[in-house]
Amino acid sequence: MSSHESTHPDAPVVYEQFEDIGQQQETYVLGMWSFLVNETMFFAPLFFVYGLYTWKHHADFYLAHALLDWRIGGINTFILLMSSFAVALSVHYAQKGRTRAQLNCLWFTIACAAAFIWIKLQFEWIPKISHGVFPNPEFIQNYPHYAMEHGVPAADPYKARLYYSLYFAITGLHALHVAIGIIVFLALIYLIKKKSSLITDYIPTEMVGLYWHFVDLVWIFLYPLFYLMPRP
Amino acid sequence: MSATVVDKTQEEGLHEPHPKKNYLTADHTIKSWLLTVDHKRIAVLYLISTTFFFFLGSIAAAFIRAELTNPMGTLLTSETYNKMFSAHGIIMVFFFLVAVIPGVLGNFLLPIMVGARDLAFPRLNLLSWYVFMAGGTCFVIALMMGGVDAGWTFYTPLSSLYSNTPITLALVGVFFAGFASIFTGLNFIATVHKMRAPGMTWFRMPLFVWGQYATGVIMILGTPVIAITLLMVAIERMFKIGIFSPELGGDPVLFQHLFWFYSHPAVYIMLLPGMAVISELMACFSRRPVFGYKFVAFSSIGIAALSFLVWGHHMFVSSQSVLQGIVFSLISFLVAVPSAIKVFNWALTMWKGSVHFTTPMIYALGFLGLFVVGGLTGLYLAAIDTDVHLTGTYFVVAHFHYVMVGGTIMAFLGGLHFWWPKMFGRMYSEFWGKLSAIIVFVGFNFTFFPQFILGYLGMPRRYHYYYFAPEWQVYHVLSSAGSTVLGIGFLMPAFYLTASLINGKRAGRNPWGAKGLEWEHADSPPVTLNFDKPVVVTGPVYDYDAEKDSEMIRAGQRLVDMVKGEEEK
Numbered sequence: 001m002s003s004h005e006s007t008h009p010d011a012p013v014v015y016e017q018f019e020d021i022g023q024q025q026e027t028y029v030l031g032m033w034s035f036l037v038n039e040t041m042f043f044a045p046l047f048f049v050y051g052l053y054t055w056k057h058h059a060d061f062y063l064a065h066a067l068l069d070w071r072i073g074g075i076n077t078f079i080l081l082m083s084s085f086a087v088a089l090s091v092h093y094a095q096k097g098r099t100r101a102q103l104n105c106l107w108f109t110i111a112c113a114a115a116f117i118w119i120k121l122q123f124e125w126i127p128k129i130s131h132g133v134f135p136n137p138e139f140i141q142n143y144p145h146y147a148m149e150h151g152v153p154a155a156d157p158y159k160a161r162l163y164y165s166l167y168f169a170i171t172g173l174h175a176l177h178v179a180i181g182i183i184v185f186l187a188l189i190y191l192i193k194k195k196s197s198l199i200t201d202y203i204p205t206e207m208v209g210l211y212w213h214f215v216d217l218v219w220i221f222l223y224p225l226f227y228l229m230p231r232p
Numbered sequence: 233m234s235a236t237v238v239d240k241t242q243e244e245g246l247h248e249p250h251p252k253k254n255y256l257t258a259d260h261t262i263k264s265w266l267l268t269v270d271h272k273r274i275a276v277l278y279l280i281s282t283t284f285f286f287f288l289g290s291i292a293a294a295f296i297r298a299e300l301t302n303p304m305g306t307l308l309t310s311e312t313y314n315k316m317f318s319a320h321g322i323i324m325v326f327f328f329l330v331a332v333i334p335g336v337l338g339n340f341l342l343p344i345m346v347g348a349r350d351l352a353f354p355r356l357n358l359l360s361w362y363v364f365m366a367g368g369t370c371f372v373i374a375l376m377m378g379g380v381d382a383g384w385t386f387y388t389p390l391s392s393l394y395s396n397t398p399i400t401l402a403l404v405g406v407f408f409a410g411f412a413s414i415f416t417g418l419n420f421i422a423t424v425h426k427m428r429a430p431g432m433t434w435f436r437m438p439l440f441v442w443g444q445y446a447t448g449v450i451m452i453l454g455t456p457v458i459a460i461t462l463l464m465v466a467i468e469r470m471f472k473i474g475i476f477s478p479e480l481g482g483d484p485v486l487f488q489h490l491f492w493f494y495s496h497p498a499v500y501i502m503l504l505p506g507m508a509v510i511s512e513l514m515a516c517f518s519r520r521p522v523f524g525y526k527f528v529a530f531s532s533i534g535i536a537a538l539s540f541l542v543w544g545h546h547m548f549v550s551s552q553s554v555l556q557g558i559v560f561s562l563i564s565f566l567v568a569v570p571s572a573i574k575v576f577n578w579a580l581t582m583w584k585g586s587v588h589f590t591t592p593m594i595y596a597l598g599f600l601g602l603f604v605v606g607g608l609t610g611l612y613l614a615a616i617d618t619d620v621h622l623t624g625t626y627f628v629v630a631h632f633h634y635v636m637v638g639g640t641i642m643a644f645l646g647g648l649h650f651w652w653p654k655m656f657g658r659m660y661s662e663f664w665g666k667l668s669a670i671i672v673f674v675g676f677n678f679t680f681f682p683q684f685i686l687g688y689l690g691m692p693r694r695y696h697y698y699y700f701a702p703e704w705q706v707y708h709v710l711s712s713a714g715s716t717v718l719g720i721g722f723l724m725p726a727f728y729l730t731a732s733l734i735n736g737k738r739a740g741r742n743p744w745g746a747k748g749l750e751w752e753h754a755d756s757p758p759v760t761l762n763f764d765k766p767v768v769v770t771g772p773v774y775d776y777d778a779e780k781d782s783e784m785i786r787a788g789q790r791l792v793d794m795v796k797g798e799e800e801k
């Protein structure tokens with residue numbers, strides 16, 4: 001580790017409500033974990049509802065799911081895993097005070113996140129939305145055509161609509177989390193570069209990293225549930 | 233609680249020629265209030281806004297009670313009546329009860345009670361208030377657009393398909409309010425875990441802190457569930473997809489499951505903070521440590537845990553299976569156990585204590601009476617065979633008002649009167665305080681006790697006429713008359729508490745002779761970072777001594793008698 005890379009030669013800032021840096025760091029990390037518990041409960045009902053309806057309409061959901069491309073989902077899974085790895089590295093470098101390496105990792109993460117969203121839009125959402133296959137009143141007419149074009153047998157359109165409503169709701173909420181992640185990463189990079197007094201130790205990076213791992217984990221559950229459905 | 237660092241100069245700070253700045257006088261600009269990160273100022277912001285929402289909700293209640301004085305229900309149309317009780321329920325639950333004790337008393341006291349200079353995340357705390365206000369604004373706009381009519385429970389498919397009122401906006405409002413409460417909960421959890429002063433062990437924490445902590449846990453586990461559920465309703469409403477609406481292939485009972493998965497725990501988000509306040513009042517005004525401290529502390533955690541397992545008792549008649557019903561019924565009975573533990577321990581605290589009937593204590597005693605009635609009637613509703621008759625009637629309405637108004641609001645008012653001198657440094661008139669406590673108690677019983685009878689006789693909830701049974705009118709009129717008394721009781725504190733700010737006696741540090749860091753180590757009102765010196769706790773919590781206290785009172789009385797005797801000679 002070369003000393004000129006270290007962002008903050010000074011001791012980290014301790015906010016006035018804390019006694020010392022140790023307490024501050026522990027508190028922030030605990031706060032983040034509590035927030036992730038909250039986030040888990042935020043996603044849980046969606047997964048519960050999806051699980052329930054998959055169990056109830058398994059055959060139709062299976063047919064409906066044929067329009068999702070597991071390869072694209074797989075690529076996105078891979079991209080997110082890479083990004084998580086990069087975030088873990090950036091936390092490591094932040095702890096070591098190697099700011100340049102840390103920033104590079106963060107940029108790589110942002111690139112992955114952007115690629116994820118781009119792939120999602122370009123190959124999944126936009127084709128479906130442009131054919132009217134998203135929750136809207138004409139879904140019932142549009143869906144069978146779209147399925148025929150793709151050469152897959154159509155499900156009961158009402159069930160398919162439920163499937164795609166949940167698909168858009170859950171992947172949409174997840175993509176929203178990814179987008180928020182990008183914004184937070186950019187803000188983090190900006191503040192680090194500015195040598196802001198808000199960021200004087202590795203904890204902000206660690207917190208954002210925890211958040212990012214959570215977003216990644218949601219996808220790890222989401223991918224098999226939507227893309228790799230077992231035959232009924 | 234006793235602590236080693238007793239700083240004499242602070243005690244005398246009151247008489248200094250240049251009064252020390254406190255959190256209220258630290259800065260006077262509007263901006264300093266709107267951008268404050270001081271937990272005490274945020275508490276004051278919450279106090280002002282929840283009072284406003286309480287007032288708004290009460291107006292709706294007044295219309296409901298006026299309508300029901302007449303069996304024909306001629307004052308309001310059916311639609312208006314539906315909007316009235318929806319506005320009343322939504323405001324009172326989501327914009328008042330859930331926020332009031334954590335937002336006001338919790339924010340103000342929790343850091344001081346654990347010996348911290350602020351909550352763990354002061355900016356998040358300010359954000360919480362803004363999000364709360366954003367939610368409130370959404371709902372007020374929905375009201376101005378004509379109001380919503382689906383009730384506070386937002387049952388589908390009415391809320392998601394049929395209602396022609398601005399439900400989506402109302403849902404967004406509730407969603408925001410939910411996130412405000414999540415942020416508060418996060419802050420409480422982190423503060424209790426990590427910000428305790430040296431020596432402040434878990435079992436030296438006041439029970440108030442235990443209660444707020446348990447509430448925080450429910451907030452972060454339960455509130456996100458309602459948030460996402462209401463979002464699903466909004467999506468269903470906007471895009472006409474069938475998650476909850478049977479016409480579209482959805483399942484309305486699924487909505488009820490998700491709704492009550494949050495909303496039963498939510499009743500404890502409303503009640504646990506109230507119980508937390510009562511423990512403090514009981515200890516102070518009985519001059520005794522709370523009996524069975526650990527039982528009371530763990531009963532909060534027990535209630536928080538059990539509260540997640542009983543939601544099905546709201547759905548006995550909603551097509552859930554008999555087995556489910558039986559299981560939910562049995563677990564619901566279990567919830568009564570930790571609640572009863574608290575009640576018995578409070579009673580035992582007063583027993584052999586020297587009870588002082590101050591205003592806060594009268595509120596606390598009122599709480600005890602009303603909560604016991606509310607809790608016991610909960611058992612009738614938790615038993616399937618009686619609930620099948622009572623569900624959807626005024627019996628349920630009476631039950632939850634006894635617990636939510638009789639429990640939470642009595643506790644809040646008790647707590648507000650107890651800590652008012654601490655928050656604003658002034659004493660209010662004890663006479664008016666006691667009078668209002670008694671009026672509220674009497675008015676409350678007149679308002680809601682008749683509703684038990686009405687419900688038992690079969691008066692359905694959410695109806696605005698009962699021409700088919702005009703003999704019920706007497707109970708309704710009794711109830712409406714009682715609600716007027718209750719309203720007066722609630723209005724009185726607004727006047728004499730405000731007056732106390734202007735001409736109240738200065739309170740001094742510890743007007744009640746209470747134990748606890750907030751009384752023994754912080755000024756009234758406290759300085760911006762709460763304490764002048766870092767706090768180190770060395771003694772147990774509730775270090776009261778009833779023997780000594782009553783001994784001193786008796787000694788004092790003997791002295792007075794002696795002097796009188798001398799004079800008479």
Ligand code: HEM
Nearest residue numbers: 499503545546564568607610611613614623624632635636
């Ligand atoms: C001893 C503990 C309690 C038990 C066993 C209990 C039981 C019940 C049951 C079974 C119901 C459903 C009645 C029905 O819809 O047919 C109910 C309704 C209700 N309870 Fe409780 N309860 C208890 C304590 C509380 C507390 C402490 C609160 C609030 C602070 C509360 C608030 C409510 C509310 C708001 C409702 C009505 C919800 C609605 O339908 O709008 N309960 N209670």
Ligand SMILES: [Cu+2]
Nearest residue numbers: 496543545546
């Ligand atoms: Cu319940």
